[in-house]
Amino acid sequence: MVEGVPGIGIQIRQGGAEDGAADAGRPGGWRTGFVDATHVFGALNMRSIAVDAAGHPHIAYGGLNLYHAWWSGDAWRTEIADPTRGTGGHASIAIDARGSIHIVYTDGDRTTLKYAKK
Numbered sequence: 001m002v003e004g005v006p007g008i009g010i011q012i013r014q015g016g017a018e019d020g021a022a023d024a025g026r027p028g029g030w031r032t033g034f035v036d037a038t039h040v041f042g043a044l045n046m047r048s049i050a051v052d053a054a055g056h057p058h059i060a061y062g063g064l065n066l067y068h069a070w071w072s073g074d075a076w077r078t079e080i081a082d083p084t085r086g087t088g089g090h091a092s093i094a095i096d097a098r099g100s101i102h103i104v105y106t107d108g109d110r111t112t113l114k115y116a117k118k
Helices: none
Strands: 047-051 057-062 066-071 076-082 089-095 101-106 113-117
Touching: 057 101, 066 101, 076 113
Parallel strands: 047 089
Antiparallel strands: 047 057, 057 066, 057 089, 066 076, 089 101, 101 113
């Protein structure tokens, strides 16, 4: 990575027990790491990323539930934002000026638009 220039390399892994260590030896200066390796994911095209005022990325994604993952400055953290089974499709995340996190997404049937805020 270039000194002073922010960069994000995201890899959401399907299953597996590998750790989340970043690999600085990637071509082009990319650093990758595991965000969430405990869930089985279907279509990974239904995720969204936003960066907070401190420059930390936040990711919203669906799977069995709606998940929120974020870089805390030293490690990736994850939480379930909506425990409703099958929810989280078409997730879109935004962070407002106050630091509140907003996620819109669909339910398991993809028939209802939902909203979560933290």
